[in-house]
Amino acid sequence: MTQLDTHALGRAAYAAYGKAVGGDTPDGPTMIAWEDLGDTMREAWAQAAREAVRAAFTLPVTVIPDTPSAPFLGAYVLVAVDPAMNNGSNIAPAIVTRCWGGTSINVRVLLDSEGVPLWRTSLTYADMEFLGFNGNKEREYRWTWPSPLRP
Template sequence: MPTPSIGRVVLVPADPAVNNGANVAPAIITRVWNDEVVNVRVLLDSDAVQWRTSVKYVENFDGIEHTHLWTWPPRV
């Protein structure tokens, strides 16, 4: 697993109602607390602005509805 650092792009769960129908959004890491907990600025596909603090790393969002989580984007 990569090490989180300021400026890295991660994915977070998003409310489709404020994200043009998508349930995942990119976010920029703004603070690293440790290898699993970071603060992020969420880049929604709308004019909504979201900051999330102390979001916890998970492998994927399958079956999870909590919004304070993040994961790495899939490699292409």
């Protein structure tokens, strides 16, 4: 079995980060060269690379279509729920059981409790901010895509 060179991955990640931010650090100065980082910082980037590789192969993955207007049968989505029914959380995962065209779907809600899973019908797409607003009764008729690798 081939072992990953995580120091090379760390260096590649550091270079990609530098490219993404235009070579500047968050507080302004230009990033220093990899060779000048020091052992502790290079090891930190290597550890980050190891964890990214581990996460890529061990975390559950949800396929998210390019547009919110493309739900599909069997997809995981998020829906708003009563926190009292969901171990204190106002958002729960659900599985799409029917697509009605456009962004309208039926789902089976997976609650974090011993309660019977809920059926929700004719839900339409909304962004995450709308879904999480507790005072809006309309949110119970909405769904959204989970963000990739949301903690």
